[in-house]
Amino acid sequence: MSGHDSKYFSTTKKGEIPELKEELNSQYKKDKRKDAVKKVIAAMTVGKDVSSLFTDVVNCMQTENLELKKLVYLYLINYAKSQPDLAILAVNTFVKDSQDPNPLIRALAVRTMGCIRVDKITEYLCDPLQRCLKDDDPYVRKTAAICVAKLYDINAELVEDRGFLEALKDLISDNNPMVVANAVAALAEIQDSSTRPIFEITSHTLSKLLTALNECTEWGQVFILDSLSRYKAADAREAENIVERVTPRLQHANCAVVLSAVKIILLQMELITSTDVVRNLCKKMAPPLVTLLSAEPEIQYVALRNINLIVQKRPTILAHEIKVFFCKYNDPIYVKMEKLEIMIKLASDRNIDQVLLEFKEYATEVDVDFVRKAVRAIGRCAIKLERAAERCISVLLELIKIKVNYVVQEAIIVIKDIFRRYPNTYESIIATLCESLDTLDEPEAKASMIWIIGEYAERIDNADELLESFLETFPEEPALVQLQLLTATVKLFLKKPTEGPQQMIQAVLNNATVETDNPDLRDRAYIYWRLLSTDPEAAKDVVLAEKPVISDDSNQLDSSLLDDLLSNISTLSSVYHKPPEAFVSRVKTAPRADDEEFADTAETGYSESPSQGVDGASPSSSAGTSSNVPVKQPAAPAAPAPMPDLLGDLMGMDNSIVPVDEPTAPSGPPLPVLLPSTTGQGLQISAQLVRRDGQIFYDISFDNGTQTVLDGFMIQFNKNTFGLAAGGALQVSPLQPGTSARTLLPMVAFQNLSPGAPSSLLQVAVKNNQQPVWYFNDKIPMHAFFGEDGKMERTSFLEAWKSLPDDNEFSKEFPSSVISSVDATVEHLAASNVFFIAKRKNSNKDVLYMSAKIPRGIPFLIELTAAVGVPGVKCAVKTPNKEMVALFFEAMESLLK
The missing domain is CATH 1.25.40 (Serine Threonine Protein Phosphatase 5, Tetratricopeptide repeat)
Incomplete structure (x- = not known):
């Protein structure tokens, strides 16, 4: 609509719909009908429901007036979905218009039919579309090309059956560059939504596209x-x-x-x-x-995000242009931050003086976040450029002297990294840093300063006083600071084992074990306690070990990810710095009840009765540790001093140990070693959780490599996600030197629950009469909890799938998993109570639908997609319990190995 049409938006009459109906049916004044349609479009635009006028508006289609026809088509696109039966009335006019002498009307008819996503209309679109793809007028052909992509989105099979893809490929050789551009755009869009190759450029089409490039409009050029x-x-x-x-x-x-x-x-x-x-x-x-970079800020930002990737691959392109990345006072903060990142990447020995002057200037600005980033940038340049490190440090010291709190804190954080990068080089500045101790109030800055004091305690005369000032507030400090305080105090004690540090270490260890509920802090404290009480020399080797030198992190991206992002330059992927699959979710369709392959499982020949449970797939042979819990397995001393029984204290439970009885000597494949004999002073423990006949057991084996008889074995499990605890009386007979014993310990679930996010970590303590308590970590394979009642009927599966919202669907690729045979995989999964429901084909891949259930009635609806014999399985799952999804994927990946 033109600027004069604003009056149509200001109607406030009460009987508006009946009045519009009357005007739309006006037989004599054509202008009145056009004005009425404009009023309808205006009402539709502001959100009023004018669908009741559908028939009256469609009657206005029979007109030679192009403007009126466009308005009616616009109305149709909007309301055809809600009125599919009435929309069919317009089909004859569409078909007629697609053969109109005026090319604009032909194109308009085809474009509108493509936009109306109603099956009945789509059936009539094919013939007009085929004609328009071969139309004499290039405007019609280019419109028809885009229409093919729209039709493919509605009905892909129809497009392939009617030969539209071949017609599109023919248009790449068209003599009109805009037709070529639109054909390329349509083919590219179709390729994105298809799993098989559809649009492959050959050397012949390459020259056609390069020729068309010079004559296209700008967006045509982008497509090509x-x-x-x-x-x-x-x-x-x-x-x-x-x-x-x-x-x-x-x-x-x-x-x-x-x-x-x-x-x-x-x-x-x-x-x-x-x-x-x-x-x-x-x-x-x-x-x-x-x-x-001279465009408006939003475009600058997009350009900077792309340049950030380009300079990581080819720094020479902009090596001499660093000045254009200097920040202007009126740049928005998001542009300034991005410019800083690029300046760090382009900083070199040749331009570092200029860069440091800029950074120093930025560090005195008013925007706190920008100042912090600038101070950190100086430190990163010091780490990147060895020859410039001294200049960078002198700038940091000048900034510390300004005494601005957040500048000082940020400077201390980066100086800690500089010490790591250049050991024994710049420690003379520690005295200056210690002057700023009172101003520190941020966790990261405090932690950095404490690290410096602990690391260089022998060079700081009053290190114990400095640490003591922090220890006064130990219980209130954040975990990051507490962990650093604990380690720094141990370092001080090992370097200066005098009376002051001895009292400090007692207080810290007491605080970190008894007074805290942070498992990371408690575990680290117990390890230090055991090391210090059994072998101080071993403690020195562990705590005062040489640190690996840190390296420049200005090019953080992995080379394969960088190449992936560079191939997506000028898209959102290069702005987010993430590959497209990380944030673009393709449309997921639930399995359809009318899908022939899905509905009919008789021909597949899989047994529908649940198989007997057998051992779950073995977890990794190393002691399983979850990603967020450190390994709590201290090195064993050669000749340990007598240790107090820490079993109850460490596990946070009482000391009720489960005694054990006659072994049942289970047979089966070798178990993963969880406590090697080198750590267990000759005792080796291997174990894993298994499911037998609907019951969970801990299959555990003891190998006695010592010279003495071991007896009185006891076991305890720490609180865990599934609340697993020992549930029966099993006993290991006295174990003679050089012999082994294997037994099944019955387990109970949901008795011993730990709070927090779900984790597959299982912490175990084992004791005997001759040795200290041994602690080791195991992994809980979630498939041990898959119940025999996990089988679902097809109809129940479909209903459950549809009833769960899309937010409850997750998928993950298992790149190393291979399905060599569908039958064998189904049988193997059934043994772990993952039950087959149905399968269907999706191009060259098999899609298997399966179900599993864990206690408390939580179902997992599974979709596995893979090409037989080809590495890579995609696992999608829908479940009401989102928290368990990560553990579920872990279990499925181990089952499919």
């Missing part, structure tokens, strides 16, 4: 360039040819065209062997990238 970026040149010569044809696009006014051209050049440069050509291309790419 993005498609060309998927083409891998056969050799260096072809790569040079592509780059030569694409380079002129670098001068384009549209930033999207520039970035798409940069993407192709970067990808093809990988194949170009001539260093002169590469150097020349780097020179050509710098000016257009710099020009992007």
Whole structure:
């Protein structure tokens, strides 16, 4: 609508709908009908429901007036879905309009039919669309090309059966560049939603696309360039040819065209062997990238995020342009932060003085976050450039002297890293740092300062006083600070074992074990306690071990991820710095009840009766540790002093040990070693959780490699996610030297629950009469909890799948898993109570639907997708219990190994 049409939005009459109905049916005044339709569109635009006028508006389609026809088509697109039976009335007019002498009307008819996502209309779209793809007018052909992509989204089989894909590919050879661009855009979109190759550029189509590139509109060029970026040149010569044809696009006014051209050049440069050509291309790419930084802030930010990736791959492109990344006073904060990142990446011995002057200036600005980032940037430059480290430190010291609290704290954090990077080089500044102790109030800064005091305690005369000042508030400190205080106090005690540190270490260990409920802190304290009480020399080796030198982190991205992101330059992927699959979720369809393969399982021949449970797949042979809990397995001393029985204290439970009785000597595959004999002073313990006949057992084996008889074995389990505890009386007979015993310990669940996020960690303590308590970690395989009642009927499965919201669906790839035979996999999973429901084919892959259930009636609806014999299985699951999904995937991956 034109600017004069604003009056149509200001109607406030009460009987508006009946009045509009009357105007729409006006037979004599054509202008009155057009005005009425405009009023209807205006009402629709502001959210009023004018669907009751559907028939009256459709009657206005029979007109020669192009403006009126466009308005009616706009109305139809909006309301056809809610009125599918009435929308069919418009089909004859669409078909007629698709053969109109006016090409604009032909294109409009086809475009509108493609936008109306109603099955009945789609059936009538094919013939007009086939005609329009071969129309004499290029405007009609380019509109029809996009319409094919829309139709593919509605009904992919129809598009393939009617030969539309071939017709689209023919349009790539069209003599009109806009038709070529739209055909490429449509094919690219279809390719994105298809799992098999549909649009592959050959050397023949390559030349057609490069020719069309010069004459397209800007967005046509973007479509073609993005498609060309998927083409891998056969050799260096072809790569040079592509780059030569694409380079002129670098001068384009549209930033999207520039970035798409940069993407192709970067990808093809990988194949170009001539260093002169590469150097020349780097020179050509710098000016257009710099020009992007003179655009408005939003475009600057997108450009900077892309440049951030480019300089990690090819720093030489902008090595001499660092000044364009200097921050202006009026840059938005998000632009400033991104410029800082790039300046760190481009900093070199040649330009570091300029860069440091800039950073020092930024560190005196008013925006606290920006100041922090600038101070940290100085430290990162020191770590990156060895020759400039001294200059960076002197700037940091100057900033500390300003006495601005948050500047001081940030400086201390980075100086700690500089000490790690250059050991025994800059420790003379510690005295200056200690002057700022009173101002520290942020956890990371406190932790850094405490680390410095502990690490260099022998050089600081009053180190014990400094640490004591922190210890006064130990119970109130955050976990990060408490952990550093604990370690620093142990370091001080080992370096200066005088009376002061002895009292401090007693107080700290007491605080960190008895007064805390943080398991990480408590476990670390117990390890230190045992080390100090049994073998102080071993404690020195562990605590005062040489630290690995830290390295420059300015190029943090893994090279394969970086290549992936560079191939997605000028898309959201390069702005988020994440691969597309990390944030784009393709449309997931629930299995359909009318799917022939899904509904009929008779031919698959799988047994529907549940199999007897057998041993679950063995977990990893090392002591299983969850990602968020440190390994709590101290090194065993050679000749330990008598130790107090810490079993109850460490496990946070009472000392009621489960006595054990006659072994049942279970047979089976070897168990994973959880306590090696080197750690257990000759005793080796192997174990894993298994399910037998609907009951969970701890299958445990003891190997006595000592010279003495071991007896009086006792076992205890710490609180855990599934509340597992010993549930029966089993006994290991006295174990003679050189012999072994294996037994099944019955387990009970949900008796011994730990709070917090679900974890597969199982902490175990084992004791005998001759040795100290041994602590080790095991993994709880979740499939041991899959119940025999996990089988679901197909209809129940479908209903359950549909009833759960999309937020409850998760998927994960198992890249190393292979399904060599569907039958064998189904049988193997059934043995662990993962029950087959149905299967169907999706192109060349098998899709298996399965179900499992854990106690308390929590179901897991499973969809496995894999090509037989090809590595890589995709596992999707829907479940009402989102918290258990990570453990579920862990279990499925181990079952599919």
